[in-house]
Amino acid sequence: MTGTLEVLPVRSGPATREALPQLERALAGDGPALLPVPADDDREIRRLTDALHPGEPIDGSTALVVATSGTTGTPKGALLTAAALRASGEATHSRLGGPGSWLLALPAHHIAGIQVLLRGLLAGTEPVIVDVATGFDPTVLPGAIAAMTGPRRYTSLVPTQLIKALDHPAATAALAELDAVLLGGAATPAPVLERARTAGITVVRTYGMSETCGGCVYDGVPLDGVRVRIEDSRVLLGGPVLASGYRGLPDHPAFAEPGWFRTDDAGLLSDGVLSITGRLDEAISTGGLTVVPQVVEAALSAHPAVAECAVFGVPDARLGQRVVAAVVPAAGTAPTLEDLRAHVERTVDSTAAPRELHLMPALPLRGPGKVDRRALAEQFTGPATG
Structure with missing residues (x-):
């Protein structure tokens, strides 16, 4: 029928x-x-x-x-x-x-x-x-x-x-x-x-x-x-x-x-x-290590200055990809890359810690509530800034 x-x-x-x-x-x-x-x-x-x-x-x-x-x-x-x-x-x-x-x-x-x-x-x-x-x-x-x-x-x-x-x-x-x-x-x-x-x-x-x-x-x-x-x-x-x-x-x-x-x-x-534990199609290959974005996000989210965050990879001539974090800061805070890297390195391998940080008022979404990592990667692909 x-x-x-x-x-x-x-x-x-x-x-x-x-x-x-x-x-x-x-x-x-x-x-x-x-x-x-x-x-x-x-x-x-x-x-x-x-x-x-x-x-x-x-x-x-x-x-x-x-x-x-x-x-x-x-x-x-x-x-x-x-x-x-x-x-x-x-x-x-x-x-x-x-x-x-x-x-x-x-x-x-x-x-x-x-x-x-x-x-x-x-x-x-x-x-x-x-x-x-x-x-x-x-x-x-x-x-x-x-x-x-x-x-x-x-x-x-x-x-x-x-x-x-x-x-x-x-x-x-x-x-x-x-x-x-x-x-x-x-x-x-x-x-x-x-x-x-x-x-x-x-x-x-x-x-x-x-x-x-x-x-x-x-x-x-x-x-x-x-x-x-x-x-x-x-x-x-x-x-x-x-x-x-x-x-x-x-x-x-x-x-x-x-x-x-x-x-x-x-x-x-x-x-x-x-x-x-993460998305198989969003894994980041950096310096020979496979990084699952959600694992790094879980570590970042425990920092008091992080209200929301997304982790993604962008092309890097030396590493293949570098790990980038987009962060919505908690009210009244301005987290730095150095501070967040040190925080993440307490729980995950240092290779997985972000090498670049972008502070944003809000994260782009696709569908109901899913962070659009693809859009972030396209927006911030370019020379490292941090």
């Missing part, structure tokens, strides 16, 4: 609710296959439609085609069935303690935002929606969370949003009222997690991607039915939440093994608990 892929324009703010009837049909498996796109971003609509070809035939079992943000800039479309979406939502509620109402504070055309809406539909609850079209404003959280109905209340955020919320006492207190705050999209610095948990926020770290209907591993433990294995340090995921492949790419190697998805993440599995 085949159908035709249809575009689902998703508006921002309260108007997001207009997409709920079509998403409900997709969840039930009785609607056309849908490609969610941001209704108010013509450039992104063109990028997604050019790559994913709405109006053309598609397998009738597909409910949603969700674009991956990718590191290459070329979107791929994960083919998600209604059964996979339901399995994801039901497993999430089971892990969190039962169905509840959801606060949407993410773009609703990405998998994390879509899942907030779908979980609410599964629970039969009306979503409360925060408009993030012009950015995330943590001062609206108290009113939005007060508008949520019980008995259980949840939201999903990315680390940059949590960092902003923790600087606003009223927003922090409001988040602490929720039964769970799912946190995914990127690695969360340990000091941020500690601040949040000290403030009484129930943070649940999630790991997953569009190809797994979003988060499928919570605090390192797979959701019910999800399978995880490590092969040559690479994380592979399987189970009922898995996409059936990519739109127009039937032979893509990520889905070459039936029932499994080969991620680009490196990880460790210990007593059934998964730890992600």
Whole structure:
């Protein structure tokens, strides 16, 4: 059975609710296959439609085609069935303690935002929606969370949003009222997690991607039915939440093994608990050493003058690549390269310590909350400055 892929324009703010009837049909498996796109971003609509070809035939079992943000800039479309979406939502509620109402504070055309809406539909609850079209404003959280109905209340955020919320006492207190705050999209610095948990926020770290209907591993433990294995340090995921492949790419190697998805993440599995150590496609080769950016970022994040950071490599005639750090300083601070290098060298090899530092007001992002290291590398490729 085949159908035709249809575009689902998703508006921002309260108007997001207009997409709920079509998403409900997709969840039930009785609607056309849908490609969610941001209704108010013509450039992104063109990028997604050019790559994913709405109006053309598609397998009738597909409910949603969700674009991956990718590191290459070329979107791929994960083919998600209604059964996979339901399995994801039901497993999430089971892990969190039962169905509840959801606060949407993410773009609703990405998998994390879509899942907030779908979980609410599964629970039969009306979503409360925060408009993030012009950015995330943590001062609206108290009113939005007060508008949520019980008995259980949840939201999903990315680390940059949590960092902003923790600087606003009223927003922090409001988040602490929720039964769970799912946190995914990127690695969360340990000091941020500690601040949040000290403030009484129930943070649940999630790991997953569009190809797994979003988060499928919570605090390192797979959701019910999800399978995880490590092969040559690479994380592979399987189970009922898995996409059936990519739109127009039937032979893509990520889905070459039936029932499994080969991620680009490196990880460790210990007593059934998964730890992600970094991205295999973002490793930096410098002076004969392979540096995983996330390891250096974890060390940098422990410095009191670092609010946010990203580590990436740029070409270097002597080293092959040199390690560069982009840092958003904590308020009232101006960290130096020498200070940060000394700090990093206490926990990692000195070869991995940054050789160049750029202080920035904010880090560039791709998708919901993922730092765009590719954009940083392109911006700062050139002679060393530190």
